[in-house]
Amino acid sequence: MVHVRLLVTGGAGYIGSVVTTLLLDAGHEVVVLDDLTTGHADAVPKRATLVEGRVHDAVGAVLTPEAGFDGVLHFAAYIAAGESVQRPEKYWENNTIGSLRMLDAAAAAGVGRIVFSSTANVYGDPDEVPIPETATTRPPNPYAGSKLAVDHALDGYASAHGMAAVSLRYFNVAGAHFCADGTAVGERHDPETHLIPIALSVAAGQQERLSLFGDDYPTRDGTCVRDYIHVSDLAAAHLLALDAMELGRHEVYNLGNGSGFSNREVVDVVREVTGRPLPVEVAGRRPGDPAELVASSEKARRQLGWVPAKPALPEIVSDAWTFFQHHSVAG
Numbered sequence: 001m002v003h004v005r006l007l008v009t010g011g012a013g014y015i016g017s018v019v020t021t022l023l024l025d026a027g028h029e030v031v032v033l034d035d036l037t038t039g040h041a042d043a044v045p046k047r048a049t050l051v052e053g054r055v056h057d058a059v060g061a062v063l064t065p066e067a068g069f070d071g072v073l074h075f076a077a078y079i080a081a082g083e084s085v086q087r088p089e090k091y092w093e094n095n096t097i098g099s100l101r102m103l104d105a106a107a108a109a110g111v112g113r114i115v116f117s118s119t120a121n122v123y124g125d126p127d128e129v130p131i132p133e134t135a136t137t138r139p140p141n142p143y144a145g146s147k148l149a150v151d152h153a154l155d156g157y158a159s160a161h162g163m164a165a166v167s168l169r170y171f172n173v174a175g176a177h178f179c180a181d182g183t184a185v186g187e188r189h190d191p192e193t194h195l196i197p198i199a200l201s202v203a204a205g206q207q208e209r210l211s212l213f214g215d216d217y218p219t220r221d222g223t224c225v226r227d228y229i230h231v232s233d234l235a236a237a238h239l240l241a242l243d244a245m246e247l248g249r250h251e252v253y254n255l256g257n258g259s260g261f262s263n264r265e266v267v268d269v270v271r272e273v274t275g276r277p278l279p280v281e282v283a284g285r286r287p288g289d290p291a292e293l294v295a296s297s298e299k300a301r302r303q304l305g306w307v308p309a310k311p312a313l314p315e316i317v318s319d320a321w322t323f324f325q326h327h328s329v330a331g
């Protein structure tokens with residue numbers, strides 16, 4: 001793609017900031033829109049323009065016909081599936097309504113390209129593993145439902161307004177991205193809900209023990225199985241999607257490595273990488289957690305030319321550990 005002007009919503013977050021970095025490295029002009037409630041201003045590269053504001057309120061003023069944007073990469077969302085079961089209204093209001101406001105603004109401004117941060121959680125407990133994009137969707141929680149609603153909306157907007165739209169359904173993202181200027185971007189959620197950073201926190205002595213939610217799933221060791229993908233590999237797919245998308249079409253791509261690791265196996269890798277003890281306790285299942293989510297990413301490989309450069313779990317954990325040792329949630 002020729003150098004263009006792009007809006008990244010949620011670009012101060014973990015994945016959004018890595019994608020912003022890669023877009024800038026590719027020569028694009030980037031404006032980040034983020035309310036900084038869960039993101040970090042210092043994660044936004046200085047080469048980008050940061051506009052502080054909530055998508056619902058600010059996107060119409062930013063995404064105008066005069067602003068000259070060529071596309072939007074939309075990451076702004078709440079992501080805690082467990083919390084969404086307890087507070088569904090928070091997720092429908094923020095994730096779905098915010099996305100519809102963005103789409104309305106994009107359509108009004110004549111912006112032709114939309115890349116949407118979706119989730120593999122929309123598949124629920126799948127009928128087959130690895131999971132293809134054609135699999136039946138069964139959102140097991142409001143978080144997944146809020147994302148799937150936007151996937152459906154993109155179909156209609158692409159058809160009605162001639163947009164090129166892509167939904168990228170992430171499997172479990174981890175690791176850290178190391179920039180050419182020596183800075184790094186990794187997970188800094190507060191509170192943290194993802195297994196690998198929590199396990200690293202326990203290994204570092206910041207928490208007493210790791211809770212494994214459920215050991216009675218129909219998997220090889222009774223714990224949930226997930227497909228882990230390095231954040232740098234995931235981010236690279238967004239740039240490939242921008243190049244490959246077609247006006248008037250909405251495409252869906254799964255992004256994962258195609259191999260699954262159980263929670264207990266992840267714990268073993270964290271122990272190996274850190275060389276530290278990692279006490280574990282088994283807790284009850286969390287509502288809405290599927291037993292196994294492993295991607296078939298053949299469509300992304302075939303149509304986008306996407307090939308993960310760091311597929312090995314030990315390398316993913318090692319990069320996350322390097323970042324963790326030099327940063328904290330408060331940093």
